[in-house]
Amino acid sequence: MPRKEGIEWDYVEKVKALPKGNWTVKCNFCAHTWDGGANRIRAHILALKGYGVGKCDQVPQHVKDSCKKVHARISKHSFGESHVLRSGESVGEPSPCDDLDIGLGESSSGHASKRSRGHVGPLDKAFDSQIRDDAYKVVRRFSFAEDIPFWKVRSPYFLEMLHAVGRVGTSFKAPSYQRLRGV
Structure with missing residues (x-):
């Protein structure tokens, strides 16, 4: 139907x-x-x-x-x-891709996220854009190198994983082979 x-x-x-x-x-x-x-x-x-x-x-x-x-x-x-609109944004401006900013409370640089800061200047936007582009490139490279189909990013488990890693922040250390295998 x-x-x-x-x-x-x-x-x-x-x-x-x-x-x-x-x-x-x-x-x-x-x-x-x-x-x-x-x-x-x-x-x-x-x-x-x-x-x-x-x-x-x-x-x-x-x-x-x-x-x-x-x-x-x-x-x-x-x-x-x-989505929470930031000041100065037009209606619904954060695109679905923007939600993959991983950091929910703090960005990877340790600062409060854009949603809680209020005004975001052009330099902040450009810097965050570059960080986001780098993150996309790393995820794409991993998917390609490990032969993971690109449609797997639609999985709710993939998004859940990114959000959990984002909550931990830059202090997150990837689990070892033994830890993944045993859990």
Whole structure:
């Protein structure tokens, strides 16, 4: 049974069907056209970064509010926690990838996380972005070198592992072969 379409589909016109449930769509407010699914529609309406689609400057506030609720619900369901907006951010700006910032209470540098600091300057954002990119590269290298399928990152156990390591912080030491084998 196919999934029920979300509310975001009401704000676009389907132009052409694409593989895997995606469409070429046209925004009802600004006539911008792009390929994708529900995530990219919400990204366009909410001006989310990292989805490769431009923002809509003509979307009414009530449409943004309804899409914000859907985006928050989906993000909460996917990652087990709701997103907290940082000051100065647009609606729903932390993308799903941002939740892999591992550190929940403190960042790896020992400072309070961005969520509790309030204003985050451009230098902090650039530094955190570089650290995040390095972490992605290390996870990708491990997955490739050990022949672990990339879809395994969807596992709730993978996310649980990253969150647990993030709570420990930089003092975490990987378990030995014997410890993993015996537990």
